[in-house]
Amino acid sequence: MKNHLEEHEITAAVAGLELEAATEEHLGSCVSCRRQVSAMREVIDARLEGLEAEAPDWERQRQEIMLQLPGTPMARPRRRRWTRPLLAVAAVLVAAIGLRALWAPTPVVEPGVPSELPVEQILAEVDAMLADDSIPGFELIDQGMDDAIFENGTS
């Protein structure tokens, strides 16, 4: 069992900081040290009570805020950052497939023979494009993900 807590340990206990196990244990069993901690906390708690006595009527405050909302423009949720590049890539793919179909030589259709699209070839091209990791736009997905969250709170 350790001797009485040192000043910095009492201070840490008052502040609610993490304490070593031995310090916690001593605090749990030593009336004198516990008294030092609680004495300061009681004063702080009493100050908090005084502040709470100054607080407004919460329901009235809430109603006043709610009255302001209908006339207050609200920002809509931002699109996620990856949606734009993804949409851009999808548009490029669709355009590429469409152009390819337009520019491909028109097959000579023998009378009485049903025409056939080169389905297997188109699918192979699409698969090849989707498998390509260097599709433009995707490198932007994670860019800026480390932006400070505090952007949200800045005024």
Place this chain on the structure above:
Amino acid sequence: MDPSRTDLSQADDALVLRAQNGDHDAFGELVNRHQRRVWMVCRQYVGVGEADAAAQDSLVKAFTRIGDFDRRAAFSTWLTRIAINTCLDELRRRRREAIVDDESEGDEESNLLDRLPDDAAGPEGRSMQKQAVASLVEHEKTLPPRQREIFRLRFYAEMELEEIATALDVHVGTVKTQLHRAVHKLREELGAYR
């Protein structure tokens, strides 16, 4: 974050989602849950006379910007940050000192903590405690601004250390250090060392 705070944060997320889709009732519930802390934060920065207006302003601002809230931080932390910035903007605008000094309730007393009886409920105890509180208020003013700010956010706005760090954009280690220094100084001033 302790489990109860995690539950609160998850419940906040559901309300935020609804509020982002224009549900005013959901935002009203968020106001219910957080208006006390917002007011208490504003109280520390702009004083009792302007705390109500600043708190309302902060909550309406939060509504206008809720579409930008991306849930990377807890809603309460994001809201606290808005409240702090609202107060600082107001203080800058008025060119006033950052933390308003409170009126003193009594003369400075020494060794008040030592003199507090174990049971502060009796008349003598209440009187002693009142003096100790007055002394605390006075000595809070002598703390460096950052220490004072962190002390008040910790004990009066009842914020977790990590929340304070996020709201003030400082490392949590800085919060711990400053808080420790603040408590140490206040205990010393109130005469805890004998």
